[in-house]
Amino acid sequence: MKKIISFFTSHTVWKTLINRIEGIKKTSFGDLVINQTVKLKKIPLASAIIFFSVLISILIVKTRPETQAQPKIEKIWPVAVISAESIDMQPKITIYGEVRASRMALIRSKLRGKIVSLNPAFKDGNFVESGIELLTIERARYEHQTAEKRADLFHSEAILEELKKELIFEEKLKIVAKKQLDISNRNVDRISALVSQGRESKQLIDDTKSKYATREQDYLLKGQRVSKLEAKIKQQEALYDKKAATLAIAETELSETVIRSPLNGFVSDVSLAFGQLLESGETVGRILSSKELEVRFELPEADYGRFTKNSASKENKTEAKDLIGRILTINWNLGSEQLSFNAKLSRIGAEMNPETGGVEMFASLQNDASELGLRAGAFVEVVFPDFIYRNVYELPERAVTDENYIYVVRDQRLVRLPIEVVGRSNNNFLIRSKINSGELIVSRLFENISPGLRVKVL
Structure with a gap:
């Protein structure tokens, strides 16, 4: 205690x-x-x-000590600012896309047969030139078939020539028969005149008319023979054309026993072996064009809308019409190294992608891209030039309110100004507003910010 x-x-x-x-x-x-x-x-x-x-x-x-009320001191808010400077700017839209061959050839066997020759270069990844032989199917059956069709054509041609010569001979005989008929006709007229004068007998006129009838019959038969030969010649000509077409098919099939590359490019999807039996229509590989490369990418719907005629502003309507043909920059990153290529926007997809909301676009690469090693399937960065915006201010996103206002510093006080957002550049807004050149704009908004606050510029 x-x-x-x-x-x-x-x-x-x-x-x-x-x-x-x-x-x-x-x-x-x-x-x-x-x-x-x-x-x-x-x-x-x-x-x-x-x-x-x-x-x-x-x-x-x-005995408590007496306290005196302290005077209220206004809080001064420190703010980060940027100086307002009007600029002309063309932002870049960065998108990612895939390189693909604008032309691709499927290599198919049009005939059924066994592989008897296989080019060693016909393997995945190898470069082949247009027209080079890739493989050969056994030719014996197709060679025999071609020889048979050619013989049929020669036979048909010989018959046609024979009929034509016979027609020429019959036409000459018809001419002779016509001359004999004319002579008989004149004899009938002459004998008839003598009989009417009583100088010849009626028997003679009958004999003369009989000879005329015989000559006339011979002339008609010659004409009938000529008509038949003309019809046979037409039939034989049709048969000849048919034989010629059959021979052409046989020769085509014979040529198709050798499969050649249709273009310059790289081989893909080949799985063949010497002696393998191919079926008609079987795909044996692909050739991807080495020169005609393009980049496929999707432009976001919001950006595409700004480029269309209806949504573009008056100052950019001309540029919106020229969307096709716009020059793009393609960046291919190889580790720490980056290769850049120029490409031209060549076409726009017909539909929007319902999953991503983007619009499919294709840009054609220059021919030197393949010479520098760029291949189909490469993942690349697409730099898409936006419109040129004139007399705008570039501000960070955190400097703009959700209601499209900014704050400027005037006489150490905050003043709120309305703005118009006309575009974007990376993470910055491009705006227009009634701002004086060199005026200080708050670059980072803070909680409870409001007009009239006293601030100190950092």
């Missing part, structure tokens, strides 16, 4: 209380307290404790 009393008596609060009591003793209130204390000696202990508790509370309230 003594230790507890010793602890409290040594405490700073206790010492402060004793000092205050000593000061109160010297006042009239102190005299009153001393007199009451003397009287309390006759009061029971419990009442005395209550009295002293109330007394100490009063002493603490009466």
Whole structure:
């Protein structure tokens, strides 16, 4: 108990209380307290404790130090700013795409047969030139077939020549028969005149008319023979054309036993072996054009909308019409090295991708791209030039409110101004607003920002 009393008596609060009591003793209130204390000696202990508790509370309230109200100081907000400078700018839209061959040839076997010759270069990844022999199918059956069709054609040609010569001979005989008929006709006229004069007998006129009828019959038969030969010649000509077409088919099939590359390019998807039996129409590989490369990519719907005629502004309508033919930059990253190529936007897809919302586009690469090693299937970066925006301000996204306002510093106070967002450049907005050149714009908004705040520029 003594230790507890010793602890409290040594405490700073206790010492402060004793000092205050000593000061109160010297006042009239102190005299009153001393007199009451003397009287309390006759009061029971419990009442005395209550009295002293109330007394100490009063002493603490009466002796508390007086505090004076401090004047309210306006808070100064530190802000980061950028200087407003009007510029002309053409942003770049960065998209990723894939290189593909704009021309591709499927190599198919048009005939059924066994592979008897296979070019060693006809393997995946190898470069082959147009017209080079890739493989050969056994030719014996097709050679025999061609020889047979050629013989049929020669036979048909010989018959046709024979008929034509016979027609020429028959036409000459017809001419002779016509002359004989004319002579007989004149004899009939002459004998008829003599008979009418009584100088010849009627028997003679009958014999003359009989000879005329014979000549006439011979002439008609010659004409019939000529007509038949002309019809046979037409039939034989048709048969000859048929034989010629059959021979052409046979020769085509014979030529198709040798499969050649239709273009310059790289071989892909080949799986063949010497002696393998191929079926008609079976695909044996692909040739991807080495010169005609293009990049396929998807332009976001929002960006595409700005390039269309209806959504483009008046100053950019001419550029929107010239979307096809726009020159793009293609970047191919090879580790730490980057190769750049020029490409021309050649066509736009007919439909939007419902999954990504993008518009499919194709850009044709220059021919030197393949010479530098670029191949189909490469993943590349497409730099798409945007419109040229004139007299705009470039601001970071965090400097613009959701309601399209910015804050400028005027006389160390914030002023809110409305803006028009006309474009984007990476993570920055391109805006137009009534801003004075060189004016300070808050570059980073903060919570509770509002017009009229006093600020300090960092």
